[in-house]
Amino acid sequence: MAEPHITERAPTRAYVIHPEIDGAGGNRRAPESALEEAVALAHALPGVDIVGAQAVRLRKAEPGRLFTKGKLEELGLALQQAEAELVLIDGPVTPVQQRNLEKAWDVKILDRTGLILEIFADRARTREGVLQVELAALSYQRTRLVRAWTHLERQRGGLGFVGGPGETQIEADRRAIDEQMTRLRRQLERVVKTRTLHRAARAKVPYPIVALVGYTNAGKSTLFNRMTGAEVMAKDMLFATLDPTMRAITLPGGRQIILSDTVGFISDLPHELVAAFRATLEEVLEADLILHVRDISHPETEEQAADVAEILDSLGVDEDVALIEVWNKIDALSPATRQALRNADRRTEGVQAISALTGEGLDELTQAIDAALETVLSEPKEAATLRLDFSDGRRRAWLHQAGIVQSEQPDDDGLTVQVLWTARQRAGFDAL
16 A cells, blocks of 8 residues: 655745835834834744735825725735735734735735734743633634624524524624633633742742843843753744743852743734733733843844833833843944944943853843842841741741841750841741
């Protein structure tokens, strides 16, 4: 019998379009850079082959089809020549526009929100990440049922003795999505409670939390791996990291910290995802120190930094929280520029220039982290006398780990321990 022949599915041929609309508010980027980022996003989607890309200047968005009639025909010809099967539009597309464009071009349309959702769905690994993506996807899908059904005039009949029309198909589907979203929220609440318990357990450990944040592909995971020796997925790709990862490490000075790697930020992050991933990004709210990792070699590093600042502000991160700007990827710069940046970081407080890839500047960064935490954690201390049973080994070990034991005297009934601690450390001990 002949062996069965298994063929791999050919990649989907995709064409990327960035609509540049005159007077669109909040658009910091040049069309070329925006298109480059859109193409990078498309490359992050598995099973896609990019066959073309262009930025399209529009005086205004047409309500029914986004593009003018002439531009619609011009783009349709380009799509035919490229034999595109999927068009990725880097911006919001209404359900009506999506339906009309798919009909006009005979291709599938995915807007920026849909594209990012697809990437997140492919990358989510933890239970919470998967649930959050599903919830965000359903929220997005719910608004687009109008394009999914071509038989909306069909109605499910009543029970005969009930007057009036029955339930329309779209109402039934919307109700089904609402029920599924309710189930997902309940499951997510249970998972979040578990994470809250884990976070409470970490609060009992006297280690400060240092969170890595930054624009997607800024090199956070490479830095995380360099500092922790972990093997978190680190690729030159947008959204290589989706789920938060935490590791306990010891700085060269002996201080122990918990380092947290988080999902990368991006401009125009879909509001469904900002809401859905709020719990994941709570690690940033818990942090004692934030490392804002920037790709300093990127031509629009300032615009990316502004986007990150906006998202941190929307999350409710306190303006007074300690923050170090980490200018990463200096290895991609010329020697003269690299040296100038290294000199600048010595003159500018709260800035460190490094290469997570080569390790250049890492020693100075860890020293800066230690110094910043020394300032953050330098709370007033008070002396206290504690009585512990001999069987209370866990609490005794906690005190010694925290480095706050001044003296320890055993007697017949247990231990008398003299400590010098902060209010925060006392609260952590009381929670044990």
